[in-house]
Amino acid sequence: MKRVYVNEEWCLGCHLCEYNCAFANSGKPDMATALKGKPIYPRIHIEENDKISYAVSCRHCTDPICVKSCIAGALRQEDGVIRIDREKCVGCLTCVLVCPYGALAPDGDGVMQKCELCLQNSCGEPACVTGCPNRAIVYEER
């Protein structure tokens, strides 16, 4: 299965992936309408220290502890992709408690959201990957 991987040596720390992600999942026709003047809640985020930076999004683990831990039965594994039913989520943050990668975070309303590889939105392939100016983020089989 193809997953999103990041090469931390190539990551510029520009945070563009965060904006592309927020836009891709906004359902809005253009970036300005989607993001201008609003707080963004991307499903990928940059982690950095003084030496390196890299983007983190859901690893789509083969044995996903978030799915096993979800008290609302809102997370599931579907053809290898970890998906969330946001209608069922109650925002208890148990998935945040268990995800070793820190890959889940709530949206502005406290409902969890996570990377679903842009398979459900209009992009069809991960917007973080297509928009990465230095090709630090890739979408491939490993």
Added chain:
Amino acid sequence: MKKYVIIGNGTAAAGCIEGIRSADAEGAITVVSEERRPVYCRPLISYFLEGKTTQEKMNYRPDDFYEKNGCEVLYGRRAVRIDAEHKTVTLDDGAALAYDALCVASGSSPFVPRFEGLETVKNRFSFMTMDDMFALDAAADEKSRVLIVGAGLIGLKCAEGLHGRVAEITVCDLAPRVLSSILDDSAAAPVEECLKRNGIRLMLSESVARFEENRAVMTGGGTVDFDLLVLAVGVRANSALVSDAGGETDRGIVVDHRMRTSLPEVFAAGDCTESEDISCGKRKVMAILPNAYIQGHCAGVNMAGGDETFDKAVPMNSIGFFGLHIMSAGTCSAEDSEVLEEKTDGGLKRFYLKDGRLAGYILVGGAERAGIYTSLIRERTPLSEVDFELLKKTATTAAFSPETRRKKFGGVV
């Protein structure tokens, strides 16, 4: 064709079914379900009272779950005896089910201490099941004065669920603080403030001396008048089936890392069990949903002849009250560990270090990426391998070595 029997129909049972089916597509699975409904998300009963979910959304699995997994579910039936020698389970209607492998996932029951005059109280409730939830939902109205005995997770979530729907809520507990099993005094203080700010009346370090119908006379001498009484003092593992059959039990059914009990071909999973807490090396009942599912799955795989171990269990909780979020994991004992504290915006982080490892943590307010901390406990990561100065402030994988990061992010995990 192998015959599997599962006693119980909660999260651990669902995990067990999925575990069995991951290794055996054919075997016959019979589920003994005392509750007359399919598996549901038990921890959500307070969210239902609050109006944050519906009965339909509380389904833990899709409607066709049992059918798709080829399970026969015996609703409204209770297992009364395990005959480990002849490998049968006797039900309350006298029927006997033969098994090749059995999973006891019988959960826990409310523990009700002796209170003088308790029998005079008409409107009294537990808060464990969907039936309890519906009963309380039907009884509560805007005039209700509610007394909740027990300021643990169940009692406080019940209080939050009823908040705004009833006239007043009082919560009492013999312990000097709320959530005494997971928080210490200083971590409990902001939670207590938050509850009080939201109009919940707390009576700590005291309990009920006796009940006189709609009045509780407290051990401190005061009285509380109430219309509805919720007993949330504690829970006990339902372990009698296994102990009666000669299996080893303590506070729960004792299981190893493969969820085997001391009886042959008898496994156990979920709130009824007691297993190793790897953050302190002691055996404990860790009645939390993630463990129930993982243990159930592990039991199921092993019942079906596969090999799965679960040797990373730690107690952990993520819980919020009126927007204030609290997380804790592992062993948080100030007596035998080094304690590090960080103040954060409107909250605190406290870490308990022992033998060069993270043994436990408590976060009050602000829980971003807390799973990174939990993983340090579960993986028993030596803190010499990470930049803990950085981690203390921010939960970030940037504190791991490049090599570890490559493993975590460079391939399939």
